[in-house]
Amino acid sequence: MKIGIIGLPQSGKTTLCNALTGADQPVGKMLGGGRVAVTSATVSVPDERVDWLASLYKPAKTTHAQVTFLDIGGVQGAKSSFSGPLLNALAQTDAFLHVVRSFANDLVPHPLLSIDAARDVQALDDELLLNDLLVVERRLEKLGDERRKGAGRDKAEIEREHELFTRLLNMLNNGEALRTLALSAEEERTLSGFGLLTRKPLLVVLNTGDDAGPSDGKLPAGLAASHRVVALQCKLEMEIAQLAPEEAVLFLAEYGLQAPSLQRVIRMCYDLLGRQAFFTVGEDEVRAWTINKDASAPQASGAIHSDLEAGFIRAEVMAYADLHQHGSEAAVKTAGKWRLEGREYTVQDGDILQVRFSPPSKK
Ligand SMILES: Nc1nc2c(ncn2[C@@H]2O[C@H](COP(=O)(O)OP(=O)(O)O)[C@@H](O)[C@H]2O)c(=O)[nH]1
Ligand SMILES: [Mg+2]
Structure with a gap:
């Protein structure tokens, strides 16, 4: 972050x-x-949760x-x-x-x-907005050129992008920052390279x-x-x-x-930023990871390593609060709070994950 x-x-x-x-x-x-x-x-x-987990597992390394x-x-x-x-x-x-x-x-x-x-907040808001406006206008000009020349790219794609940037232009011209705009994942991807500041x-x-x-x-x-x-x-x-x-x-x-x-x-x-933390624990390392709030178990695993996301099978999950309350993994299991979750599971803040995955085959 x-x-x-x-x-x-x-x-x-x-x-x-x-x-x-x-x-x-x-x-x-x-x-x-x-x-x-x-x-x-x-x-x-x-x-504090990381510190407590470290005191429980006494790992070689705490991150x-x-x-x-x-x-x-x-x-x-x-x-x-x-x-x-x-x-x-x-x-x-x-x-x-x-x-x-x-x-x-x-x-x-x-x-x-x-x-x-209040004046100073406005001054910076205006300046960020102006710089986005320059980016958006420049892009629309370029898209206009592409449209006329019918150059290389798929026509429908150019039109989609043109529509999106026109929407941005209208907001900015109204003095509205772009951060409140709800976008599809695809639109988000289209914009990701433009570094729009008010987003x-x-x-x-x-x-x-x-x-x-x-x-x-x-x-x-x-x-x-x-x-x-x-x-x-x-x-x-x-x-x-x-x-x-x-x-x-x-x-x-x-x-x-x-x-x-x-x-x-x-x-x-x-x-x-809509972020949250999950933990991995063990004798080697106790570690906190930062992920999006809506991350699925495979996506969270991907924060650790892309192989874990690609080969994801299941995740063993304990809530930090349960481990803290019961004091050991065994006690959490006895209390029926230890879970095995699949691909659809949405990871919660404070989850402790152990990912089961099939390693990529070596050629
Ligand atoms: N009295 C007072 N002076 C401050 C405070 N915060 C910053 N300053 C002073 O304001 C000046 C500018 O601070 P600085 O952090 O360098 O501002 P920057 O230009 O935004 O990085 C320095 O002389 C600071 O000591 C504050 O809370 N109280
Ligand atoms: Mg400074």
């Missing part, structure tokens, strides 16, 4: 990225006009799920067309965290000179500043209705992320924060 952190200059993107990953990238760095800077950091997804955060500097909110490098960076993400400044700090100039979160899920991170308190209740009117929003004190969270774990616990309590931002933000990203 790759999450892009975007926002106006000096909104706190690097601060948030440090908070989420424990990195120590310099904050307050200004980029010269038109420059793009991308820093990435990968973190393990905190999950948490991984999330990569990309701190993407260079978006200006100025209704400009993005440069190639910036588009590349944005296109490779699965979702965006849009950091919006709400903290007061006289030493940090706001590029638009005043603090106005990606987006979570607004309101950077509330130092004495705002952790309340999510102080969101600007209207914003919470149109966007998913989380309020964070990014600078404070960054400082906590850089503490030793024992100290961090004391700090969190003192500021009335329930959990470090990483846990809260990752949970929201999973939700935003």
